[in-house]
Every structure is written in C-alpha cells, then in structure tokens.
Amino acid sequence: MTLVTQRPEWGQLAAHYGAVKELHLRELFAQDATRGERLTLTAAGLFLDYSKHRITDETLGLLLNLADACGLRAAIDAMFAGQTINTTEGRAVLHVALRTPRGATILVDGENVVPQVHAVLERMAAFSNQVRSGEWKGFTGKPIRNVVNIGIGGSDLGPVMAYEALRQVSDRNLTLRFVSNIDGTDFAEATRDLDPQETLFLVASKTFTTLETMTNARTARAWLLAALADEASVARHFVAISTNAKEVSAFGIDTNNMFGFWDWVGGRYSMDSAIGLSTMLAIGPEGFGRMLAGFHAMDEHFRTAPFGQNMPVLLGLLNLWYGEFFDADTVAVLPYDQYLKRFPAYLQQLTMESNGKRVTHSGEPVDYQTGAIFWGEPGTNGQHSFYQLIHQGTKLIPCDFIGFLHSHNPLGAHHDMLMANMFAQAEALAFGKTAQEVAAEGTKAELVPHRTFPGNRPSNTILAERLTPEVLGALVALYEHSVFTQSVVWDINAFDQWGVELGKVLAQRIIPELSGPEPELRHDSSTNSLIRRYRAARGG
Ligand code: F6P
Numbered sequence: 001m002t003l004v005t006q007r008p009e010w011g012q013l014a015a016h017y018g019a020v021k022e023l024h025l026r027e028l029f030a031q032d033a034t035r036g037e038r039l040t041l042t043a044a045g046l047f048l049d050y051s052k053h054r055i056t057d058e059t060l061g062l063l064l065n066l067a068d069a070c071g072l073r074a075a076i077d078a079m080f081a082g083q084t085i086n087t088t089e090g091r092a093v094l095h096v097a098l099r100t101p102r103g104a105t106i107l108v109d110g111e112n113v114v115p116q117v118h119a120v121l122e123r124m125a126a127f128s129n130q131v132r133s134g135e136w137k138g139f140t141g142k143p144i145r146n147v148v149n150i151g152i153g154g155s156d157l158g159p160v161m162a163y164e165a166l167r168q169v170s171d172r173n174l175t176l177r178f179v180s181n182i183d184g185t186d187f188a189e190a191t192r193d194l195d196p197q198e199t200l201f202l203v204a205s206k207t208f209t210t211l212e213t214m215t216n217a218r219t220a221r222a223w224l225l226a227a228l229a230d231e232a233s234v235a236r237h238f239v240a241i242s243t244n245a246k247e248v249s250a251f252g253i254d255t256n257n258m259f260g261f262w263d264w265v266g267g268r269y270s271m272d273s274a275i276g277l278s279t280m281l282a283i284g285p286e287g288f289g290r291m292l293a294g295f296h297a298m299d300e301h302f303r304t305a306p307f308g309q310n311m312p313v314l315l316g317l318l319n320l321w322y323g324e325f326f327d328a329d330t331v332a333v334l335p336y337d338q339y340l341k342r343f344p345a346y347l348q349q350l351t352m353e354s355n356g357k358r359v360t361h362s363g364e365p366v367d368y369q370t371g372a373i374f375w376g377e378p379g380t381n382g383q384h385s386f387y388q389l390i391h392q393g394t395k396l397i398p399c400d401f402i403g404f405l406h407s408h409n410p411l412g413a414h415h416d417m418l419m420a421n422m423f424a425q426a427e428a429l430a431f432g433k434t435a436q437e438v439a440a441e442g443t444k445a446e447l448v449p450h451r452t453f454p455g456n457r458p459s460n461t462i463l464a465e466r467l468t469p470e471v472l473g474a475l476v477a478l479y480e481h482s483v484f485t486q487s488v489v490w491d492i493n494a495f496d497q498w499g500v501e502l503g504k505v506l507a508q509r510i511i512p513e514l515s516g517p518e519p520e521l522r523h524d525s526s527t528n529s530l531i532r533r534y535r536a537a538r539g540g
Contacts, residue, residue: 158271
C-alpha cells in the first residue's frame with residue numbers, strides 16, 4: 001500500500017507548509033476579524049475554538065483532502081459496522097457498541113451485540129443498586145463501605161479518571177480506591193485504613209492473566225482471609241470483570257460474580273464496559289447511563305458530520321499537522337478543572353498505546369512521524385511549573401485547554417480567576433509580546449530579549465457548560481475518535497499493543513533470578529550486574 005507521504009495530497013500539504021510556516025497568528029487574526037468566531041464548532045455539548053492554530057482555510061482544505069484520500073470515511077464505516085479492523089489481532093473494534101442505545105443492531109460474526117451489551121449493563125445496575133443501598137452485605141453482615149478496583153492500564157486509568165472527574169455526583173458514603181502498581185506500597189497504602197468486613201474488591205482485567213493485577217488480587221484475598229478466616233467470604237467480597245471466564249474460575253471467583261465484556265473492546269477503550277463498574281458504583285446506574293449518552297452523542301457526530309465540521313476529525317488532523325510538518329513531538333493537555341486531574345494520565349494510554357506504532361497495517365516501516373507524546377497537568381498548577389518552556393522554549397508544543405463555564409464548587413471568585421487564567425494562557429501563547437512592546441514599557445535594553453514572547457504557539461480551547469457525566473463521555477469519545485482519525489491517515493493499527501510484550505517476557509525471566517540459588521545469568525553485562533547487585537543487597 002502507498003505510504004501516506006507518497007500521496008499527492010501529502011505533497012500538496014508539504015508545499016503549502018513551506019508557504020505558511022512563517023505566518024504569525026497575529027497576522028492571521030488581523031486579516032480576518034471573524035476568525036475567532038468562524039473557526040469554532042459545537043458538538044455533543046462541547047464547544048471547540050480552533051482559531052488559534054497556524055492554519056489558513058487552504059490548510060484545512062488540504063488536511064481534509066488528505067483524510068479523504070486516506071479513506072477516512074470508509075474506515076469510520078468499517079469500525080461502526082464491526083469489521084475486523086484490528087487486523088493484527090483479528091478483531092472488530094466496537095467500543096462504540098458499548099454506548100449504543102437498546103434496540104440498535106451491530107453485528108459481529110452475524111450476531112447482534114447490542115442486546116448483550118445491555119444485558120451486562122442491567123446486571124451491573126442491579127449489583128450497583130444492591131451495594132449502594134446496603135442490601136449487598138459483606139460476609140459478616142456489614143454493608144459495603146469501601147470499593148477497591150484492582151486493575152492496570154485500561155482496567156485502571158479510565159475508571160480512576162472517571163471516578164475523580166465525577167466525584168461531584170458520586171455517593172460520598174462509598175470510599176473508592178484504585179490499586180494498579182505491582183509495587184506492594186500501592187496495595188498497602190490503599191487498604192491500610194479499610195475494614196475488610198466492609199470492603200469489596202473489583203478485580204478488573206480483560207485477560208485475567210496480567211501479572212500486576214493477579215498479584216494484587218492474590219494479596220487482596222490473603223488480606224481478606226487474614227481477617228475473616230473463611231474461604232466462603234471471598235464470594236461476598238470479590239467480583240471479577242473480565243472477558244476470560246476460565247481464568248476467573250481458576251482464580252477462585254465464582255463466575256456468578258463476574259461481569260463480562262468482549263474481545264472487540266480494547267483495554268484502553270473499555271471504561272464504558274463492565275470495566276466501568278467502579279464508576280457505576282460511584283455515580284449510580286443513572287449517572288453511568290448519562291455518561292454513555294454523552295459518548296454516544298459524540299459517536300454519532302463523528303459518524304455523520306461532514307469532516308470539515310467534525311470535531312474529532314479536526315482535532316486529529318490539527319495534531320497531525322504539527323507532528324508531521326512543524327516537528328512538534330508532544331501535545332500538552334491542560335484541563336482547567338481539578339476534577340480532571342487524572343485526565344492527562346488517562347489520555348496517555350489512549351493516545352500513546354494506540355498510535356505509538358512504526359509500521360503500517362501491511363508491516364512496512366513508516367517514513368513519517370506517528371503518535372505524539374501526550375502529557376499535562378491541571379491548570380493553574382502547570383503555569384507555575386512547565387508553561388515557561390511552552391511560552392519561551394525552543395520547542396513547539398500544541399496545547400489543548402479544557403475548561404467549564406460553571407464550577408461545581410463556586411467559591412467566591414475562584415472560578416472567574418481560574419477561567420481568566422485559561423483564556424490568558426491561550427492568548428499569550430498565540431500572540432505573545434513583541435520586543436517593541438516590551439521596550440515600550442521601559443524595560444532595560446539588555447532585558448528585552450528575555451522578556452519577549454514570540455507567540456505563534458497553537459492551541460485548542462474546549463469549553464462545556466459544566467463537567468457532567470454526559471460531558472465527560474463526549475470528551476473521552478472526542479479523543480478516542482481523534483486518535484482513530486490519525487491512525488487512518490498514518491495507516492497504522494491503533495488497536496493492538498505488541499510493544500508492551502517484550503518487557504513482560506523479560507520480567508518473567510528475571511523474577512526467578514532475583515532469589516534462590518545463584519542462577520547462571522545470560523543477559524547483557526549491565527543487566528547481569530544490576531541483578532547481582534540486587535541479589536547481594538537482599539542477602540543472596
Ligand atoms: O500491557 C498493556 C495492556 O495489555 C493494556 O493494553 C491493558 O489495558 C492492560 O495491559 C491491562 O490488561 P488487562 O485488562 O488484560 O489486565
């Protein structure tokens with residue numbers, strides 16, 4: 001298949017880049033008084049201002065031509081139709097089915113999966129209501145007050161992000177904790193103040209073989225049994241969430257206490273499957289349904305809107321514009337909302353595990369940049385930390401600002417100050433401050449270069465009324481589909497993750513070498529020496 005760089009549409013974009021790369025946002029805004037209103041879009045409760053991008057109308061047209069030439073329309077249709085687009089794992093990719101309303105039809109291997117999705121949602125709802133009402137009792141008859149989700153990657157990051165994001169609508173009588181790291185500290189600290197009699201563990205793992213999760217789950221069982229001293233207690237305190245019933249039974253969890261999902265749900269796309277049980281326990285089935293409705297609204301927008309007015313398509317293409325032509329390696333995600341504090345961490349797996357690929361679908365090495373590095377922190381904390389580099393450093397870092405018109409905690413003037421900072425940062429990045437402006441303020445000549453802001457640093461601003469379950473769903477789906485858009489243009493598989501395998505295999509080989517009789521070490525000299533040093537410190 002043709003590499004995207006060989007397409008005429010790519011060549012046209014490259015030539016166009018040469019013509020516009022020096023254009024400053026100051027000029028672009030001066031040329032068009034309506035730019036700030038014109039380059040905006042509303043979808044699924046989200047408002048996007050993309051006017052502060054180093055683009056002209058021609059740039060947009062060329063980016064859209066590239067998307068067309070790469071078959072984005074057909075790719076979207078194939079995903080929604082349940083075709084096997086995850087070619088290296090031979091799977092359909094149907095996270096969109098998880099939020100499809102009852103009554104719709106999506107076929108996988110000739111079977112409609114929508115009724116299955118709703119059957120699991122109903123079981124989750126019944127279970128959540130039992131726990132939330134106190135009807136579900138622990139082994140000694142006490143109601144559940146603590147829920148500990150044990151999972152990692154997609155079985156952790158989505159749930160913890162959603163829990164933090166939706167705390168304002170969560171049941172404050174339930175304490176939720178999340179254990180992911182194989183570092184024993186994670187489990188120890190998460191459980192040290194919990195009463196086992198009132199604690200429910202959700203063991204969340206698509207495969208139910210992940211080393212970290214299985215190790216933490218075994219530790220959790222030992223912790224419970226140390227207090228309750230009866231194997232029968234496991235059934236009241238452990239629930240499994242998995243696609244692998246065989247491994248769930250082998251672990252000792254009754255499959256009646258299992259909530260399933262399907263191999264067509266990728267781990268990092270699974271927060272609205274049963275993997276979201278912790279979210280449903282926190283915000284209730286009704287709140288969870290609202291979140292799914294937000295996801296679905298953005299899905300429908302992505303599926304049906306013309307690409308020029310399609311928010312995930314535009315977001316994806318704009319990121320690609322900087323990554324390919326301006327050599328931007330990273331994207332900063334800057335939520336101006338404390339409830340979104342885990343959103344950048346969540347996005348890191350979504351974007352980087354999806355698009356961190358170096359070969360095309362047919363296995364050919366790419367000769368262009370793929371997935372950017374995503375990172376970020378909630379505003380305004382980042383402003384007092386790394387924004388210096390974004391404003392005056394040598395690297396171009398496109399930013400996504402995310403903010404809300406209303407706060408859930410309207411204390412005094414806090415929200416005005418928060419939002420003023422967000423608007424100000426985007427303005428300062430785009431327009432900067434010229435040397436003449438700095439000098440005109442009476443700045444000493446030798447300080448002028450230090451106090452000059454070049455500007456021309458692009459950003460998106462995403463606004464919504466307030467952070468509700470619907471808005472969170474729409475926001476996550478926006479990024480999911482923008483990741484997919486990019487992967488289609490790059491002709492890479494956004495839904496596999498072979499790059500995580502080698503380290504896992506090597507760790508399995510090293511684990512037995514760290515204890516017991518001196519092994520014959522056959523690694524490189526560095527790894528051998530690190531293992532010896534560790535063994536020596538541990539007494540053999
Ligand atoms: O190692 C990467 C990964 O496979 C992720 O893709 C996944 O989200 C995570 O591990 C956890 O996997 P599981 O849900 O099967 O435990």
